[in-house]
Amino acid sequence: MAPLVKAHHEKWDGSGYPIGLTGERIPLAARILSAVDCLDALASDRQYRRALPLDQAMAVVLDESGRSYDPQVVGVLARRYRELEEEAARLNKPTPAKLSIGAKIAPG
Numbered sequence: 272m273a274p275l276v277k278a279h280h281e282k283w284d285g286s287g288y289p290i291g292l293t294g295e296r297i298p299l300a301a302r303i304l305s306a307v308d309c310l311d312a313l314a315s316d317r318q319y320r321r322a323l324p325l326d327q328a329m330a331v332v333l334d335e336s337g338r339s340y341d342p343q344v345v346g347v348l349a350r351r352y353r354e355l356e357e358e359a360a361r362l363n364k365p366t367p368a369k370l371s372i373g374a375k376i377a378p379g
Contacts, residue, residue: 279304282339294341302341306332306348309340314356325356 278292278301285293297305313328323331329352336345348355 274298275300275304277301279308281305283341284338287339297341299344302344306340306344309335310348310352325352 275298277289278298281287281290281292281297281301282305283294283297283302285291310328310332313323313331314325316322322328329349332340332345333349336342
């Protein structure tokens, strides 16, 4: 995972860091992580700004397609981001705590 995390700041046009990789020289998983990370960051509240609405955040990622992000990755993300967001929300729902009814308390 470390090489993928390291490469997720590379940009499709070569202007990223730490190495300045371009296009398909960037590992595919890093290209995916980069676009998804941007979408998530823009659509999440930060200490210094409020979250953008999900559609607006996706518009920013689309605008950077071909410069910062792999156009094919962005295309797939653009088709599926709402579905993926719904799935993530469904999976992240906390399970309500259940009241233990089998506990026995000993006197004293």
